[in-house]
Amino acid sequence: MSIESAAPAITPELARALPKAEVHLHLEGCFDLADLMLLARRNGATLPGPAASLFDLSTHTVELDPTSAAVTGMGVGRFLAFLDWEGSLVEDYETLRTLAYRACARESASGVRYADIIVNPTHWSPWGHRLEEFLRAICEGFDTAAGDGLCQAQLCVSLLRQQDTDSALEVVDTMVRSRLPRVVALSVDGDESQAGDSNSRLAPAFDRARAEGLRRTVHTGESSGPDSVWAAIDLLHADRIDHGVRAIEDPRLVDTLVARGIGLGICPRSNVAGTHLYGSLAEHPIDRLRRAGVTVSINTDDPGPMGVRIEDEYADCAQTFGWDLATVAEVATASVRASFAPADLAAGILADIATFADALDPDSHPVSAQY
Template identity: 30%
Template sequence: MSWQSFPKIELHLHHEGAAPPDFIRRLAQEKSVNLSGVFAEDGSYAFRDFAHFLQVYEAATGVLKTPDDYARLTATVLERAAEHGVIYCESFLSPDFCGGRDLGAWREYLHAIQEAAAHAEAQTGVTLRGIVTCIRHFGPDKARETAICAAETAGDWIVGFGMGGDETRGRQGDFAWAFDCAREAGLKLTTHAGEFGGPDAVRQALDDLRVDRIGHGVRAIEDPALVDRLAGSGTVLEVCPRSNLALRLYPDMRAHPVERLRAAGVRVTVNTDDPPFFRTTMTREYEALERAFGWDEEVFTQIARTALEAAFCDDATRERLAKRLEAGLKAAT
């Protein structure tokens, strides 16, 4: 079947990383910014490996300089999400890029993003919530400043705190202060782990940061005891299959461990990560999983329900979304 209209919930989406190449190119032209080396001949983003991806990512998204830029981006991201059946998504936002971790500036950016999200929701039906994210390779001290920004703006819209960036830098526990600060402010927690750092990074995230969800987490499959632990605790993995293929963790979808993790009882969700960079959409993720593993409506329905249960939004929002999800599932199947 066509999965484009199947109702979807996405929990792992980088806000800047969801910027389409044409959006970034147009913004760069408006600002007279030279982005040579960022795009391939076909207009897509061009990178060789994970380290180069980070460089291209920061160069491309560096043209996002003002609250208005982020408002325009938000409208574009939600419009694209709606085209692929997404009814709710949680997006990673970083005060590092939105005001340089200055609380007053961060509030201005956040206000612009929220206004744009509310308008877009009325137009597209996609509900957006934010997860404030520190950048691992910027170090623990800057992560503290980011956590304070998160704590000061926690509420119905900023619902979580997480960490992205270069997973090979330091240890998860180096950032414990930032995560404790966010937890005390009532925010739910997630962190990138088990992508490039291996299964030990997942264990560190669970033990040292006490997170509610794990971003990626796929390399937990290399440690059977860890797989059992994840299944037993009900910890949800924010799996991004085509991202993992694009960054060469696995050679093809058949080799990806998402089905083995699911079969072992681990709660998994499906996400796009940085969709234009990895030439993916939620529809393409579903289509690839159907081809590789024979996933059908029953499996994808469970995936969507797991994602809703694991979402960081408040109970009133979850209840409203549950009605939309079940109605959408009934219509799609």
């Protein structure tokens, strides 16, 4: 009598082996604790909190930006201020290039084949008037990593919500002028509660980026509601929304995301343990959005301070929502389709996802590998 093999359990080990992309990852969030300790020692910088719990902002006794009301309490503003402190430690070209390389190595260790990595220059104060050199150092790190067979990465340059129109346009002008092949998209992030009507203010920069062939991705729909996602689509011409989970509150918006193929770069643990938008993973709408037909991907946002790896996020979602191998392969496929990866690279990863799923479970029926 033959015994049919059971479908494979979605463990972190399986999720690590699954080919995939990551589309919502901040370079500022890729510092390890050792990175920060060594950089702080080298620069003679004062730590904002105890060394052993540096990523726990509740232990910080040093105000990182006393002029900002946003950092006086916990929340997004205080976290952004911590990123400012991190970036202030990186003063030279080689250190920045190495950090970019290490981000690609981190991705490869989790089975990520391609990553859209976001960087916000406003967090890196030593580079304030050297934006082109700043971008070039990061891209060189990506180039070296690719040459060593690590994860392929491209760069999404992010504006800060509080930036004015002219400075935002200057960023886009530098992106266009530098002509760095790995600089592929304009982004925007930051604390929406402190930014006012940032979409109207930043729309000219996104218009210019669109005219120059740059892709657009917008952080929204987390601390703000569905209206902000509509604005990202209508005013900023977003190709992708980073977070965007509160779109679930507006059925018409969900239908629009499906119809236009606008993906959501979702970071489950960040929404639960970071911003406490949801009380538990079981309350998170990622599965409802997926079942509604939205292109949802799983991402880590700021893996260093969050203490998260993408394979754990896949496994946790699978356990919480009852995802089988076919569903996990579907989400991995969505991550590639939502990415800004070159078409030939994307097609190769999609084919590998289908092959991987079929080898483990021929009955899994993974989605089409065509790109």
